[in-house]
Amino acid sequence: MLVASVIVDINTRALDDAFDYLVPANLAAPGGLEVGCAVLVDFAHRPAVGYVVGLRESTPDDDLGKFKLISERLSPPYFDEVSARCAQWIAREYCAPLSDAIHLFAPPGGAPKLKRNETGDKDWELVEPGVGPVDDRWVRLTQVGRSYIPPKTAVKQQALIEALREGEMRVAELALEVGSVNATIKALEKRGIVSIESRRRIRGVPGELPSDVRIPKLTSGQQAALDAIDSAMDAACGRVVLCDGVTGSGKTEVYLRAISRVLEQGGGAIVLVPEISLTAQTVARFRGRFGDQVAVLHSRLSKGERFDQWDLLRSGGARVAIGARSALFAPVHDLRLVIIDEEHEGSYKQDSSPRYHARDVALHLMRERGGTLVLGSATPALETLANCQLRDDWQRVVLPSRVKEQPMPSITIVDMTQEPGGSHRELFSREMVRALLEVRDQGHKAVMFLNQRGYANFIMCQDCGYVPHCANCSTSLTYHERGGDGPSLHCHHCDAHSSAPVVCPRCGSPYLSRSGVGTQRVQDELAALLGPDMPIIRMDADSTRTKGAHEKLLSSFAAEDRAVLLGTQMIAKGLDYPDVTLVGVINADTSLYLPDFRAGERGYQLLEQVSGRAGRGDLPGRVIIQSYWPQHPAIQAVAKHSRNVFLSQEIPLRRELSYPPYSRLINILLWGAQASEVEQEAKQLAGRLLEALLADSRYADVKLLGPSPCVFSKLKGSYRWHILIKAAADSQVAALINSVLKTRKKNGQGVSLAVDVDPMQLL
Numbered sequence: 001m002l003v004a005s006v007i008v009d010i011n012t013r014a015l016d017d018a019f020d021y022l023v024p025a026n027l028a029a030p031g032g033l034e035v036g037c038a039v040l041v042d043f044a045h046r047p048a049v050g051y052v053v054g055l056r057e058s059t060p061d062d063d064l065g066k067f068k069l070i071s072e073r074l075s076p077p078y079f080d081e082v083s084a085r086c087a088q089w090i091a092r093e094y095c096a097p098l099s100d101a102i103h104l105f106a107p108p109g110g111a112p113k114l115k116r117n118e119t120g121d122k123d124w125e126l127v128e129p130g131v132g133p134v135d136d137r138w139v140r141l142t143q144v145g146r147s148y149i150p151p152k153t154a155v156k157q158q159a160l161i162e163a164l165r166e167g168e169m170r171v172a173e174l175a176l177e178v179g180s181v182n183a184t185i186k187a188l189e190k191r192g193i194v195s196i197e198s199r200r201r202i203r204g205v206p207g208e209l210p211s212d213v214r215i216p217k218l219t220s221g222q223q224a225a226l227d228a229i230d231s232a233m234d235a236a237c238g239r240v241v242l243c244d245g246v247t248g249s250g251k252t253e254v255y256l257r258a259i260s261r262v263l264e265q266g267g268g269a270i271v272l273v274p275e276i277s278l279t280a281q282t283v284a285r286f287r288g289r290f291g292d293q294v295a296v297l298h299s300r301l302s303k304g305e306r307f308d309q310w311d312l313l314r315s316g317g318a319r320v321a322i323g324a325r326s327a328l329f330a331p332v333h334d335l336r337l338v339i340i341d342e343e344h345e346g347s348y349k350q351d352s353s354p355r356y357h358a359r360d361v362a363l364h365l366m367r368e369r370g371g372t373l374v375l376g377s378a379t380p381a382l383e384t385l386a387n388c389q390l391r392d393d394w395q396r397v398v399l400p401s402r403v404k405e406q407p408m409p410s411i412t413i414v415d416m417t418q419e420p421g422g423s424h425r426e427l428f429s430r431e432m433v434r435a436l437l438e439v440r441d442q443g444h445k446a447v448m449f450l451n452q453r454g455y456a457n458f459i460m461c462q463d464c465g466y467v468p469h470c471a472n473c474s475t476s477l478t479y480h481e482r483g484g485d486g487p488s489l490h491c492h493h494c495d496a497h498s499s500a501p502v503v504c505p506r507c508g509s510p511y512l513s514r515s516g517v518g519t520q521r522v523q524d525e526l527a528a529l530l531g532p533d534m535p536i537i538r539m540d541a542d543s544t545r546t547k548g549a550h551e552k553l554l555s556s557f558a559a560e561d562r563a564v565l566l567g568t569q570m571i572a573k574g575l576d577y578p579d580v581t582l583v584g585v586i587n588a589d590t591s592l593y594l595p596d597f598r599a600g601e602r603g604y605q606l607l608e609q610v611s612g613r614a615g616r617g618d619l620p621g622r623v624i625i626q627s628y629w630p631q632h633p634a635i636q637a638v639a640k641h642s643r644n645v646f647l648s649q650e651i652p653l654r655r656e657l658s659y660p661p662y663s664r665l666i667n668i669l670l671w672g673a674q675a676s677e678v679e680q681e682a683k684q685l686a687g688r689l690l691e692a693l694l695a696d697s698r699y700a701d702v703k704l705l706g707p708s709p710c711v712f713s714k715l716k717g718s719y720r721w722h723i724l725i726k727a728a729a730d731s732q733v734a735a736l737i738n739s740v741l742k743t744r745k746k747n748g749q750g751v752s753l754a755v756d757v758d759p760m761q762l763l
Helices: 079-093 098-105 155-164 171-178 183-189 220-235 251-264 279-292 303-315 325-329 358-369 381-389 431-440 519-530 549-559 599-611 633-639 643-657 676-694 735-740
Strands: 001-009 019-022 038-043 046-057 113-116 124-127 136-141 192-200 241-246 268-272 295-297 318-322 335-341 373-375 396-398 410-415 446-448 456-460 478-480 489-490 497-499 510-516 535-537 565-566 578-586 622-627 665-674 703-715 720-725 753-756
Touching: 001 038, 001 098, 001 578, 019 038, 046 079, 046 113, 046 124, 046 643, 079 098, 079 358, 136 155, 136 171, 155 183, 171 183, 183 192, 220 241, 220 373, 220 396, 241 251, 241 381, 251 268, 251 279, 251 335, 268 325, 268 358, 279 295, 279 318, 295 303, 303 535, 303 735, 318 325, 325 358, 358 373, 373 510, 381 396, 381 643, 396 665, 410 431, 410 633, 431 446, 431 519, 431 578, 431 622, 456 478, 478 735, 497 753, 519 535, 519 565, 535 549, 578 599, 599 633, 599 643, 622 633, 665 676, 665 703, 665 735, 676 703, 676 720, 676 735, 735 753
Parallel strands: 241 373, 241 396, 268 318, 268 335, 295 318, 335 373, 410 622, 446 565, 446 578, 535 565, 578 622
Antiparallel strands: 001 019, 001 046, 038 046, 113 124, 136 192, 456 510, 478 489, 489 497, 665 720, 665 753, 703 720
């Protein structure tokens, strides 16, 4: 008999393997049951949804009498054998439940599940997928219908026939125009006057394709990168190519050429971009080259739209997936190439279980499939640079110049401690004011960067020093000048908000000062400086909350003859506007002060990326960076266009303190509503982990730090502690952690736990 290996969809680390079930005769025929199908099974005397991850013929060693039968097939296959093995690897590597890992490969919003039925006769009830394919009914006149003349009294028939004489229409469109038409259409169909056809509707289809796509000539750097990618694809063994190119060096064109080759050979490709860089500009370029073979997957689409794009890939209707990190798990046929643009971005790290890093999962996936992984960045992650030095299957290719040989923008660092007082003392230096006025007078465009939304960082009573803090988080509230209900205080962690006080809640003083600077205040100051004829377009998390707002703001910026685009880190990358001549950084120090070992690296990457928005066209570009810490290596590296200025100080420090890439970190986070329970649970778990480490000689060099409260000791109403584990870069300590957590029992009712392998931040 046929035996299926099934991962049961029950969220617990205790179920760390697949279970064997017999395949009933009605599903054993070809096409009846395949790897990737969702099934209904009996598990521990209760029904459960499971996913088939393997099929085999039974052997004499199998005790078939102990095997249960699969009850029902619930879906077509969502994934193949390679994806099934990848899901199991993710669960082991990132200390996650198998069910969480397998969900990555299920359709967005489209997987069946079970829920308790408290009121009915059954304990459990099968819930069908929340979204699925949509079929529209189309109506057209038949040959007979073209000459049909309705009776004068059949008013609805007359309106319907008149509408259909213009061409076929959807029933929904006819209903909007004529009213309820189902009965009329049914009667006309019986008489052979109209015919009805069901057609699959794809929600969220992009607009018309560009008709004048131009394929540029490659620079020598682009050609070298493409040759390296071609060589890696010919080897078909999971090699990695890093395109280390300055901003504007044409990495996207290299990606397009590589994908063209894959498509010509009948394969498929996945392109990952940071979520915030997934603009209409990016998607249009890929669709302009590959047309309807491109499917787009990202969070701005509705569940129905995401499902349709996912299903296009599963059915083979599209062969190129473009999206944020979750697009890595799209069911692309014959996947041979994965491209991760801006590979250094922290958004490629998942912040919920399983806490995978898309770069590392993509590497594993390409090794399994014999494909090629391409990484692109002007500021590669330190781990990526280290791998290119240490591993033979990683190759770094440098693209040193921009595609049109434009010079890199000039960089001016302004030491704000040396600026004299004046009306713009807090925001704009004299150099920045002059440059902004020049942009306005010359009819050019500028990009202004400040990685802090709101109007002010916080408000403070000048009499008693009171600062309003979030009741749910250990952080001060940000002051917002504008909003639906006027001035307000917001928490940017839990999104709590309230009206801003008029007087101090503690002492009643009316003297409340606003400290720090946010994008709302900068917008006001820019408008006052540049006048009403200079559009100021603000792009931050507040102004882009609604669907399509991101694209609308960028389109309005592109349409203006002169304008200023003001924003947070979402404007730092992925934008290519040739008429931007000035980039201004209001405060370069924002991220450099964070108590995290990656703070300097992130600061350098952000400054280098935003600087690259200037001078991408025929006009020269200029960057002005304001800082109270101008000697910081990250700022000096950007000023001198030399990454080595930063690396020469950062690398020895990382090596001495044993931080990545010279070690592997695992951050175990515990949180709950009761501070004492969280602390007790953290200390007990740390003791068990330390005991397990000491008992196994393979982990003699592993260090356990903590437990201790997190930097943000309270977040979203929960108290937080963490345990940090440092191990060698090639350590397999995750297996030991898994074994300890598998038998963990909670002391308190509300203490939750998460394991973050290779964390991007420790706050």
